Amino acid sequence: MSSKFVVSVLVIILFTAVAAVAAENPSAALVEFPPQSWMVTDDFTGVDLEVSLDGFLIGSRELSQREFEQVAGYNPSLHIGKNFPVENVSWWEAIRFCNLKSERDGLVPCYNLSTGECDLTADGWRLPTEAEWLTAFGRDSSYQGGDMTGRANLGSSNSESLEVLHREMAEKTTVPVGAYEPNRHGLFNMLGNVREWCTDNNDALSNNPTPLHNPIGPLFSPERIVRGGSFFSHSGSWARGYNAAMSPERASRYVGLRICRASGRKFTHDYRNPDWFEPYNRRPAGYESATGKLSSLLEPSGAGRITTVGGWETRRARVLAKWENILGMQHAPRLEGTPQVRLIREYRMDSYTGRLMYLQVEPDYWEKIYLLLPRRALTKPAPVVIVPYYDVDTPAAQNMGGKSYLPASVRSFANLAVRSGYIAVAVRWFGEGYTVGYAEAVAELNRRHRGLSGLGKWVSDARYLLDWLYSLPSVDREHIGIIGHSLGGKMAMYAAAFEPRITAVVGSDHGIGLEFSNYEDYWYLDGTIRERDPATDHHELLGLIAPRPFLLIGGESVDKDESWYFINEARKVYSLYGQADNIGFFNHRTGHSPTPEAVTLALRWFERFLGPGN
Numbered sequence: 001m002s003s004k005f006v007v008s009v010l011v012i013i014l015f016t017a018v019a020a021v022a023a024e025n026p027s028a029a030l031v032e033f034p035p036q037s038w039m040v041t042d043d044f045t046g047v048d049l050e051v052s053l054d055g056f057l058i059g060s061r062e063l064s065q066r067e068f069e070q071v072a073g074y075n076p077s078l079h080i081g082k083n084f085p086v087e088n089v090s091w092w093e094a095i096r097f098c099n100l101k102s103e104r105d106g107l108v109p110c111y112n113l114s115t116g117e118c119d120l121t122a123d124g125w126r127l128p129t130e131a132e133w134l135t136a137f138g139r140d141s142s143y144q145g146g147d148m149t150g151r152a153n154l155g156s157s158n159s160e161s162l163e164v165l166h167r168e169m170a171e172k173t174t175v176p177v178g179a180y181e182p183n184r185h186g187l188f189n190m191l192g193n194v195r196e197w198c199t200d201n202n203d204a205l206s207n208n209p210t211p212l213h214n215p216i217g218p219l220f221s222p223e224r225i226v227r228g229g230s231f232f233s234h235s236g237s238w239a240r241g242y243n244a245a246m247s248p249e250r251a252s253r254y255v256g257l258r259i260c261r262a263s264g265r266k267f268t269h270d271y272r273n274p275d276w277f278e279p280y281n282r283r284p285a286g287y288e289s290a291t292g293k294l295s296s297l298l299e300p301s302g303a304g305r306i307t308t309v310g311g312w313e314t315r316r317a318r319v320l321a322k323w324e325n326i327l328g329m330q331h332a333p334r335l336e337g338t339p340q341v342r343l344i345r346e347y348r349m350d351s352y353t354g355r356l357m358y359l360q361v362e363p364d365y366w367e368k369i370y371l372l373l374p375r376r377a378l379t380k381p382a383p384v385v386i387v388p389y390y391d392v393d394t395p396a397a398q399n400m401g402g403k404s405y406l407p408a409s410v411r412s413f414a415n416l417a418v419r420s421g422y423i424a425v426a427v428r429w430f431g432e433g434y435t436v437g438y439a440e441a442v443a444e445l446n447r448r449h450r451g452l453s454g455l456g457k458w459v460s461d462a463r464y465l466l467d468w469l470y471s472l473p474s475v476d477r478e479h480i481g482i483i484g485h486s487l488g489g490k491m492a493m494y495a496a497a498f499e500p501r502i503t504a505v506v507g508s509d510h511g512i513g514l515e516f517s518n519y520e521d522y523w524y525l526d527g528t529i530r531e532r533d534p535a536t537d538h539h540e541l542l543g544l545i546a547p548r549p550f551l552l553i554g555g556e557s558v559d560k561d562e563s564w565y566f567i568n569e570a571r572k573v574y575s576l577y578g579q580a581d582n583i584g585f586f587n588h589r590t591g592h593s594p595t596p597e598a599v600t601l602a603l604r605w606f607e608r609f610l611g612p613g614n
Contacts, residue, residue, distance in 0.1 A: 030057040031186050033135055035267035043207040044408045045397070045416060047596040049603075051131070051209050054120075055265030058128055058136050059258045061177040061188050062086075062196065063097075071101045078253045083176040085194045085256040091127075091224045091248030092116070094197045094257045098125040101259070116248065118199050120214050120262065121379060127199045128260040130225050131215050137190045137228070138183060152180055152192035155232040172231050191229050191242065194256035198225040202245040210350050211375065211419045213267065213613060218350045219375065223247055230254035271608050279601055280551060280584025283568075284561055292565035295535035297543045298572050309576050312543075319540045323497070326525070326536075327456030331449045333362040338471045339464045342366065347398070351375055352418040356392070356400055359427075359468055361461045362448075368428040369465065370396055372418040373474070374613065383479035383610040384469060385417035385424045386502070388458070388491035392426035395488075403432055410594050413483050413602075420603060421613020423475060427465055429487060430457050431523050438523045454523040455494050462495035470501070479503055479610040483602060485594060486510055489553075490517070490524065496548065497541040504609040505545060506602045508553040508594045512538055512566045516558045542570035547577035549609040552585040553602065557592035559585075582609075 037052035068086040069075040076088045089097075095116065099109040102124030110118050110126040118126055128136065153175050174193055182188045201221035209215040217225075229242035232254060246255065269276075297315075298306040306312050324330070339360040347354035353373045358366035370392035374382065387395040391402035395414035399405045408415065417424040431454065434441035445457055452460070469475050481504040484492035489510025496505040511517025514537050520527045542550060550570075554563055567585045574583050584605075588595040594602075 029060045031060050031136065032057050032263055033132070033185075035265050036135070037267060040207050040209060041596070045410060045412050045599075047410055047416065047599045049209070049212055049416075049600070051215060052213050052267040053131055053135060054214055054267050055263035056128070056132050056260055057263050058132065058187070058260040060182065060186055061258070062194060063257050063259055064177050068097060071104060072097050076251065079174045081174070081176070083178075084174045085177050085189075087174065087194045087256040088251045088253050089256060090251040091197050091246075093251070094127060098127065098259060101125045107261070118216070120216070123262055123264070125259050125261050127197050127257060129214065129216055130198045130200045130227065131209075132260060133196065133198050133227050136185060136187055138185065152229070153189065153231045154192040154229055174231050189228075192233065193231055195226040195230045195233070195242070195244065195254055196228050197255060197257045198227055200225050211421060213421050219348065221245070226255055268612060269607060274581075276608070277581045277584065280586055280605070282586070283564055287561055287564040287568070289568055290565060291569040292562065294537060294539050294565055294569050297539060297569055298576075301535065306576075312573055312576055316544060320498075320544055322536070323540065323544070326529070326532075327453045327459060328451040329456050329459065329498070331452040332456060332460035333449060335360065335363060335464060339468045341369075341468065345400070347400075349398070351415070354396065354398065359465060361464045365434070367430065367461055368392055368402070368433055370400070370414070370426040372396060372414055372424040372426070374418055374421055374423065378474050381474060381476035382421070382423050383476050383481065383613060385414070385422045385606060385610070386462075386465065386480065386482040386495075387414040387417070387424060387426045387488065388429065388462075388482070388484045388495070389426065389488040390432050391428050395426040402428070410596060410599050411485050413485070413599075416599065416603060417483075417606070420607075422481075422606070422610070425465070425469070427461070429491065430454070430461060442522050453525050455490070455525060458491050459494055459498045462491070462499055466499060466501045477501070481505070481606050481610050483606075484508065484510065486592065493538070493541060493545075496550070497544040500548075502548070504549040504606060506551045506553065506605055508598070508602070509555050509557050509559050509592050511558040512552055512563045514538060516563075537566075539566045539569045542566060542583070543573045546570060546573040547579040547582050549582045549605065551583075551602065551605045553594055553598045554585065554587045555591045555594070556587065556589045559587070561587065563587075
């Protein structure tokens with residue numbers, strides 16, 4: 001008898017003994033995975049998105065028949081053995097077991113047994129999500145084929161001989177849950193033995209993860225994911241990564257489960273490292289501190305240098321009054337009480353529930369908005385991202401019959417925000433809805449509110465939108481962001497300058513200077529802006545926003561290197577507050593439309609200053 005054979009027998013005996021102990025007390029054989037994230041290029045928008053997981057604990061072994069029977073009171077398995085994996089169990093039986101075990105262990109059950117919905121925030125036992133399962137398997141070491149003999153309890157590579165198939169059917173079976181070598185994380189049988197149910201609906205982790213934090217897949221699928229391969233799975237090239245799905249009502253001798261639970265450790269970024277700011281502060285040579293011909297915010301003509309926050313606040317009040325006069329805000333419409341909304345239609349999407357509505361912004365005029373609520377129930381008030389644009393369809397990447405709809409793209413800010421866990425609200429520019437065209441809209445505006453500019457009308461609408469958002473208990477009032485591209489960027493900057501309830505801003509290639517874009521058109525301001533005091537420009541609006549976070553995105557279309565003049569001058573005000581890193585500029589240099597990298601940085605800006613979504 002060879003020494004190798006003796007060693008092999010001893011190893012199998014040891015694995016079996018360890019498996020027996022673990023089966024008696026599987027919660028003592030959990031492997032903890034810390035909170036973590038990885039990047040994917042989203043097929044839906046083309047944007048590089050960060051997908052993240054909270055920390056979790058997962059069984060180092062598949063659930064044994066012994067433990068299943070102790071909790072459920074029966075053993076459905078066809079390959080009987082107390083320390084063998086339980087199998088022939090449907091998805092519904094698996095989640096019922098998880099709830100029963102949670103109750104027995106004094107934990108909060110995760111599953112609604114009527115709908116199958118899983119509350120990932122509960123501390124009870126559950127099946128892993130596909131993202132968790134793949135993390136435990138090793139996303140960077142997925143099965144690449146090759147001979148797995150002696151390394152996993154899989155079937156053969158035979159795909160031609162029925163005779164061999166029949167012989168294997170008679171010979172192959174499951175093995176104890178602790179057999180074979182564990183993977184590098186210490187988990188046994190992640191490949192082979194039995195396939196394992198996951199919580200998710202089918203196709204949970206395509207390159208369009210839903211949502212981005214703790215992804216759980218589409219809203220509906222007739223099937224649930226099973227991962228890992230079984231004792232009879234083909235071990236050749238037809239294995240297809242051992243990724244499969246099955247109806248949750250079905251049970252199979254090839255499918256079992258591995259239990260999991262939340263660790264309570266949440267995923268967050270650590271922004272204490274100053275390197276996070278580097279992409280937002282890439283000042284080219286000659287623009288490190290240059291401010292061009294802009295007037296000084298802290299050394300106004302005829303006055304001494306401002307050196308304190310109090311001194312700036314006094315100056316700020318004068319700047320605000322000047323700009324309110326430029327916009328004609330004294331002529332803005334007045335509403336009594338909280339604005340009302342009228343629901344047009346509700347949409348149930350994979351990532352969110354959408355409510356297309358009209359918001360009252362004048363006593364007799366209502367503007368279109370689209371509220372996107374994260375699919376998961378909000379357990380606490382959530383940050384909000386406002387997305388102004390021509391109409392609400394493009395920001396949501398959803399055709400709802402509005403004007404100028406564009407399919408999912410880098411401009412789908414509202415969709416990306418809600419997938420990131422924020423409440424998002426897209427809002428239409430008054431020029432598209434006030435009447436039939438821009439000229440008519442401005443004529444109607446002047447008939448109703450003579451002296452109110454187009455951008456003043458928008459600021460008024462934004463204030464009523466914020467009044468309404470403040471009335472919602474689901475809204476975190478301390479964390480309300482706004483982001484817009486082109487026209488929407490103008491709207492974002494102006495709304496934030498005049499409305500302190502907006503707490504973080506991103507504007508994309510909208511023209512940071514009055515001479516950079518068509519602000520003289522009468523749907524924005526009008527031609528008289530050319531006759532302004534030379535000291536007047538948008539660096540004053542940035543001073544009004546300070547010290548709230550402001551990010552400019554440019555592409556050498558309207559916002560170019562010269563935009564640094566405005567950032568540099570405004571940063572002097574930010575520095576008074578000790579918040580010099582709250583203002584930045586990213587120039588992707590590829591034209592008017594933002595790049596995927598720019599949108600990724602915008603989302604990271606909000607994550608930094610609004611906090612993570614739900």
